[in-house]
Amino acid sequence: MSLHLIVVGLNYRTAPVEVREKFALSEQDLPQALKALKRTMGILEGVIVATCNRTEIYAVVDRHTLCGHFIRSFMEQWFNVPRMEFNPYLFMYEDDQAIDHLFKVACGLDSMVIGETQILGQVKDAFLLAQQQGATGTLFNKLFKQAITVAKRAHSETSIGESAVSVSYAAVELGKRIFGRFDNKKVMILGAGKMSELTARHLSSNGAKEVWVVNRTFSRAVELADKFDGLAVPLDDAMERLQEADIIISSTGANRYMLDKDSVEKAMLKRKGKPMFLIDIAVPRDIDPAIAGLPNVYLYDIDDLEGIVETNIMKRKQEAALIESMIGEEREAYHQWYATLGVAPLIRGLQEKTASVHERTMESLLRKLPELDEHQIKVIGKLTKSMLNQVIHDPILKVKEMSAEKRGEAVMETFTELFGLEEDVERLKAEMNAQEKARTAGNPASKEAKPGEKPTSGAASLLSQLAGALR
Secondary structure (H helix, E strand, C coil), X not given: CCCEEEEEEEECCCCCHHHHHHHCCCCCCHHHHHHHHHCCCCEEEEEEEECCCEEEEEEEECCHHHHHHHHHHHHHHHHCCCHHHHHHHCEEEECHHHHHHHHHHHHCCCCCCCCCCHHHHHHHHHHHHHHHCCCXXXXXXXXXXXXXXHHHHHHHHCCCCCCCCCHHHHHHHHHHHHHCCCCCCEEEEECCCHXXXXXXXXXXXXXXXXXXXXXXXXXXXXXXXHHCCCXXXXXXXXXXXXXXXXXXXXXXXXXXXXXXXXXXXXXXXXXXXXXXXXXXXXXXXXXXXXXXXXXXXXXXXXXXXXXXXXXXHHHHHHHHHHHHHHHHXXXXXXXXXXXXXXXXXXXXXXXXXXXXXXXXXXXXXXXHCCCCCHHHHHHHHHHHHHHHHHHHHHHHHHHHHHHCCCCHHHHHHHHHHHCCCHHHHHHHHHHHHXXXXXXXXXXXXXXXXXXXXXXXXXXXXXXXXXXXXXX
16 A cells, blocks of 8 residues: 655645634644544544644545545534635645655744744644544654654754744834833733743843733733733733733634724723734734724734844855755655665565475474484574575665665565565555554554553554564
């Protein structure tokens, strides 16, 4: 069975925020979405990367020509959005393009602010969750770990991550362009999550002295405010203080507007012409877009942040070229690893066949020479086994080497025919497929081993045996 890697999704490059927000996934909903994706026809493995800038579905499929259709059906049903509304904004990459895209996303090369590091943690979390949910298998366990590794290498071996730049940083930079300084401004932050903390950190480092943190869970607002000598404000009191705020930055996980036009309009009447600056970095959006039409109100959403940060951008692009080279190397390394998966049954089959020949030969020898003692039998057995292993040693090395080349499939077919391994290879492949299905169906005896544990029975055990053949 020929397997393919694909990614289908939409991101800030292909879809505006009003489309992306329809496909936002909360942490609470993501496990169920993964289960639904795994049940989708043709999907063998799956990972969903969902951030404010992207919703991307990575899948291992058996029929790439149809699976794009099945993934679109999943998106239509899960997000309750008619296909015709989102089709124009979708992208789909296959095989090498899908691998390159994942590596670029993990390295921050596909981010709105090139080189940002937050996406690496998001990709890692998405993969670990999918792994915990049993949605990944042999291919994605390897590919996503490799993506995380190359991203770490990219940030440690290049200077692309220097001068911290992220969406939250861009929001603060935009505020500086409008107000110049923050030390005489009152700042209200709606939300107490990671993005809000990053925003508060940037505001504090840029001189903000009076920062209010508003959150539905007051204890979390207190915890964040304490980190930056800010003030936690209960959600019910926030609207009363709205008229005092010069800058409002919102990043919550709410599924409705936290600020509507009427509330801001009332606050502006009390501000007597003083401008109010609002940045909405949430997806779905927290702030009603209609607010932008109010006098002296300046509203920016996450899409407006693109291009705000220009400092070091040329240097980052130069470093990105180096990372592109790393990605090319990693892609080839993945190809070579994948090729060994195909050749493993061949090698295992040949080893089993030679072992069977050796066993039959020894049985025949013992019948013809019954006077041999135990020591003699042992010596003859070791010598004949060594001879057989030496005979197959070079062919095994060659097929491993040649399987990674462009004509790898033809080489493996020839190898199979030369040694008469057709039945052995089919049997081993059938065992792998059957046991992999058992694993993905939730059979506890066939789940993959955790790091540091030995593989249990099932697909992991068989893969471990096959891997031994490749050493």
